[in-house]
Amino acid sequence: MSTPLKQIHLAAHFPGVNNTTVWSDPEAGSHIEFSSFAHFARTAERAKFDFLFLAEGLRLREQGGNIYDLDVVGRPDTFTILSALAAVTDRLGLTGTINSTFNEPYEVARQFASLDHLSGGRAAWNVVTSWDAFTGENFRRGGFLPQDERYSRAKEFLATATELFDSWRGDEIVADQTSGTFLGDARAGAFAHQGQHFDIAGQFNVPRSPQGRPVIFQAGDSEEGREFAAAAADAIFSRYSTLKEGQAFYTDVKGRLARHGRTHDQLLILPAATFVLGDTDAEARELAHEVRRQQVSGATAIKHLEFVWNRDLSAYDPDGPLPDIDPDPGEHTIARGRAQVRMYRDPLAVAREWRELAAANKWSIRDLVIETGNRQSFIGSPATVAETINSFVQADASDGFILVPHITPGGLDAFADTVVPLLQERGVFRTEYEGTTLRDHLGLAHPGTEAHQERAAS
Amino acid sequence: MSDTSSTPSTPLHLAVALDGAGWHPAAWREPQARPRELFDPAYWTDVVTEAERGLLDFVTFEDGLSLQSSRRTEPDGRTDQVRGRLDAVLIASRVAPLTRHIGLVPTVVATHTEPFHISKAIATLDYVSTGRAGLRIRVSRRRHEAEHFGRRTLPRFGPEDLDTPVVRELTAELFEEATDYIEVVRRLWDSWEDDAEIRDVATGRFIDRDKLHYIDFEGRHFSVKGPSITPRPPQGQPVVSALAHQSVPYRLVATSTDIGYITPHDPDQARATVAEIRTAQAAAGRAEEPVHIFGDLVVFLDDEPGAAAARLERLDAVAGQPYTSDAKVFTGTPAQLAELLLSWQPAGLSGFRLRPGVIGHDLEAITRGLVPELQRRGAFRRSYEADTLRGLLGLARPANRYATV
Numbered sequence: 058m059s060t061p062l063k064q065i066h067l068a069a070h071f072p073g074v075n076n077t078t079v080w081s082d083p084e085a086g087s088h089i090e091f092s093s094f095a096h097f098a099r100t101a102e103r104a105k106f107d108f109l110f111l112a113e114g115l116r117l118r119e120q121g122g123n124i125y126d127l128d129v130v131g132r133p134d135t136f137t138i139l140s141a142l143a144a145v146t147d148r149l150g151l152t153g154t155i156n157s158t159f160n161e162p163y164e165v166a167r168q169f170a171s172l173d174h175l176s177g178g179r180a181a182w183n184v185v186t187s188w189d190a191f192t193g194e195n196f197r198r199g200g201f202l203p204q205d206e207r208y209s210r211a212k213e214f215l216a217t218a219t220e221l222f223d224s225w226r227g228d229e230i231v232a233d234q235t236s237g238t239f240l241g242d243a244r245a246g247a248f249a250h251q252g253q254h255f256d257i258a259g260q261f262n263v264p265r266s267p268q269g270r271p272v273i274f275q276a277g278d279s280e281e282g283r284e285f286a287a288a289a290a291d292a293i294f295s296r297y298s299t300l301k302e303g304q305a306f307y308t309d310v311k312g313r314l315a316r317h318g319r320t321h322d323q324l325l326i327l328p329a330a331t332f333v334l335g336d337t338d339a340e341a342r343e344l345a346h347e348v349r350r351q352q353v354s355g356a357t358a359i360k361h362l363e364f365v366w367n368r369d370l371s372a373y374d375p376d377g378p379l380p381d382i383d384p385d386p387g388e389h390t391i392a393r394g395r396a397q398v399r400m401y402r403d404p405l406a407v408a409r410e411w412r413e414l415a416a417a418n419k420w421s422i423r424d425l426v427i428e429t430g431n432r433q434s435f436i437g438s439p440a441t442v443a444e445t446i447n448s449f450v451q452a453d454a455s456d457g458f459i460l461v462p463h464i465t466p467g468g469l470d471a472f473a474d475t476v477v478p479l480l481q482e483r484g485v486f487r488t489e490y491e492g493t494t495l496r497d498h499l500g501l502a503h504p505g506t507e508a509h510q511e512r513a514a515s
Numbered sequence: 516m517s518d519t520s521s522t523p524s525t526p527l528h529l530a531v532a533l534d535g536a537g538w539h540p541a542a543w544r545e546p547q548a549r550p551r552e553l554f555d556p557a558y559w560t561d562v563v564t565e566a567e568r569g570l571l572d573f574v575t576f577e578d579g580l581s582l583q584s585s586r587r588t589e590p591d592g593r594t595d596q597v598r599g600r601l602d603a604v605l606i607a608s609r610v611a612p613l614t615r616h617i618g619l620v621p622t623v624v625a626t627h628t629e630p631f632h633i634s635k636a637i638a639t640l641d642y643v644s645t646g647r648a649g650l651r652i653r654v655s656r657r658r659h660e661a662e663h664f665g666r667r668t669l670p671r672f673g674p675e676d677l678d679t680p681v682v683r684e685l686t687a688e689l690f691e692e693a694t695d696y697i698e699v700v701r702r703l704w705d706s707w708e709d710d711a712e713i714r715d716v717a718t719g720r721f722i723d724r725d726k727l728h729y730i731d732f733e734g735r736h737f738s739v740k741g742p743s744i745t746p747r748p749p750q751g752q753p754v755v756s757a758l759a760h761q762s763v764p765y766r767l768v769a770t771s772t773d774i775g776y777i778t779p780h781d782p783d784q785a786r787a788t789v790a791e792i793r794t795a796q797a798a799a800g801r802a803e804e805p806v807h808i809f810g811d812l813v814v815f816l817d818d819e820p821g822a823a824a825a826r827l828e829r830l831d832a833v834a835g836q837p838y839t840s841d842a843k844v845f846t847g848t849p850a851q852l853a854e855l856l857l858s859w860q861p862a863g864l865s866g867f868r869l870r871p872g873v874i875g876h877d878l879e880a881i882t883r884g885l886v887p888e889l890q891r892r893g894a895f896r897r898s899y900e901a902d903t904l905r906g907l908l909g910l911a912r913p914a915n916r917y918a919t920v
Contacts, residue, residue: 081716089746091612091643114744115631117727124724124742131712131722131746133639134632140608141643143556163580163663164628171602175556175609194740195631230599232543232550237833239543239550240594246582257665260590262582264554264599354719 066457104473108150143176150495152181178267178494183274287313303454330434439475528866547875569882573618578603611644618904620649641748646903649754706742769795789863816880849884
């Protein structure tokens with residue numbers, strides 16, 4: 058007998074404020090009006106996706122001292138838009154990115170517990186950290202956190218929020234009109250936390266929510282990030298969508314779980330993945346190339362080169378050869394408010410390699426950026442894409458994917474209509490939601506009982 | 516009974532303040548209350564839908580960063596009243612796509628939150644409601660709420676100390692911070708000009724960055740650079756409101772808000788408070804700007820004369836003590852309330868924010884009893900005349916402070 062097929066988890070990432078999103082396409086709609094979010098969420102729910110995913114940024118990006126204007130700019134408040142989406146969907150999970158650096162545990166715990174109540178148990182929190190003083194300029198604390206403390210604060214933030222979620226057991230609201238007892242326990246919500254980053258005590262004021270706690274996502278890729286996820290997350294939003302890289306990451310992170318007393322199925326690995334569909338594989342390949350040209354305009358190509366060169370390259374022609382000068386090896390100053398710039402750890406080597414590639418292939422700056430940039434993860438006919446996704450999941454490159462369409466809000470429609478039915482036919486993707494909460498969709502235990510037992514034992 | 520029996524007056528504006536099962540502490544024990552559903556979205560949707568059926572201008576949602584308490588300065592440990600609440604901004608947002616006309620005004624605590632976060636949250640509420648968002652700002656001087664955040668230590672004091680210099684100084688400081696807070700929230704709303712998004716395919720530019728603005732606010736309590744991450748909301752400036760009982764908050768109303776809620780117990784008090792706010796408004800250079808003053812009233816309404824007073828008495832017996840409030844407590848028939856509102860209106864009130872004693876009973880008495888009484892007197896709308904909250908309140912969409920003409 059063969060092992061049973063793994064069930065695939067699928068999620069929809071609302072198109073982000075980067076050049077993956079093609080705003081110049083005639084099909085591209087608003088990135089801020091609620092109708093776009095509602096369309097996108099309804100499509101994901103129609104396709105029985107596990108959840109919708111929303112990223113967050115707390116300072117507009119800058120390059121060369123100016124607000125970056127080539128990509129989509131502007132997005133809504135994470136909590137507020139997710140709560141509104143709870144009104145136009147019934148089952149779809151609602152995952153929001155919320156920064157642990159520029160927030161306080163009491164308020165964030167209250168917002169997630171509220172969102173979980175208001176969505177009937179569909180809330181999830183992608184915990185991210187930042188430390189930069191650039192973002193801090195928008196907040197009371199300013200740039201208060203040394204870089205090497207960001208995970209220590211994030212860990213303590215999450216632990217503190219968990220204490221707040223668990224400060225209600227779930228049976229305190231009696232609301233007995235006859236006896237006049239509303240609250241079964243006057244100490245409901247009592248908490249006290251003392252640590253390096255937080256010293257807080259009192260009573261949490263949101264009763265236990267349907268999921269007990271929101272599902273926890275982690276997205277960082279560093280050693281610390283992986284440990285943080287293995288210790289405390291329910292799912293990882295990773296960036297390894299190729300088979301080999303995906304398998305390596307999967308093995309690494311799942312291998313860490315035992316050390317934290319956790320089992321293999323308690324942490325899902327869900328890479329971000331882009332896709333281009335066509336009637337045939339050849340048509341999809343052609344389309345994919347067109348999309349990449351839309352994603353990388355001449356101006357975008359120059360800006361992208363600046364991440365590596367750490368210099369103003371605006372004088373260069375994107376259709377001409379690469380710059381002869383070397384990258385500025387000093388502190389990175391050209392682009393601010395982006396994670397991307399940290400990906401190039403040795404700019405001189407990258408520049409050398411790119412010059413050689415460009416010379417060998419007769420590529421212009423724009424060609425180089427298009428050709429060396431990330432290709433779409435899945436390119437092909439619906440059958441090819443369904444087969445590839447399934448084979449990746451069965452080969453333990455992931456537990457599913459968080460799909461990032463390049464068009465707002467309709468970029469998911471074709472996938473929902475053509476690829477999902479094929480996955481359903483193969484018996485690897487649900488045809489109906491079996492449960493009502495996001496934990497149900499993801500096959501994660503409800504933490505309610507666990508908290509009860511701990512409390513009963515103490 | 517005739518539609519033309521009385522002189523048509525300036526139409527009143529009407530809002531309802533929502534808090535749990537209602538403002539009376541025993542409201543949750545009434546048969547019409549749904550005390551087990553206070554944390555369910557269906558309850559809030561039903562309540563706001565009912566308010567919209569009554570063509571009300573807006574609803575406010577109470578909020579706070581600790582368990583409710585019958586004591587002003589500390590927790591009370593009581594278990595016989597509603598305790599626990601959901602975040603007001605998120606309730607408002609959850610209800611927004613399911614309603615079409617009514618304004619949604621959640622409470623926001625300035626003392627412990629980030630103006631940057633709240634500015635984009637209310638802007639987003641304005642997007643999801645297509646122009647019906649507002650906020651009601653409040654401060655918190657409760658020591659135990661500050662301990663939930665661990666960022667500032669507030670002095671310990673009891674109700675008897677409220678008039679001491681220490682508490683007066685604290686109050687002044689917190690309101691000064693709230694004034695800065697609203698300034699930041701408002702600047703962030705304007706930090707994108709309306710036409711900043713250009714999608715110019717020829718040059719590859721999504722925005723015209725000259726139409727985005729740093730707000731560069733520097734104050735005693737925080738500095739905020741900007742611009743917002745959220746484009747200017749549909750109303751430009753969502754509606755800002757505050758409840759005020761004293762000179763310090765009156766000044767906040769005068770300098771920073773579009774609506775002040777006050778708690779007069781008779782028309783003379785209303786007139787005096789309105790005059791004080793208008794003077795402060797002039798001193799702040801805002802004499803020409805419309806600032807609505809709403810009177811707050813707790814209402815118990817029944818059609819049968821005397822029934823509402825009897826009901827309040829019964830509720831008080833259940834609660835074990837007479838109900839008291841900062842606002843005047845009205846008991847009577849919808850027609851009597853209509854007369855009272857119209858007789859107070861000339862004291863300078865644009866409208867009233869009614870706090871239903873029991874939401875399950877008194878909200879419908881407002882929407883199905885009071886509203887028709889006012890309509891019959893030519894004093895209230897018969898259909899929604901605008902699509903935005905500013906529109907309902909007769910407030911123009913303001914020019915952007917950063918736009919060059």
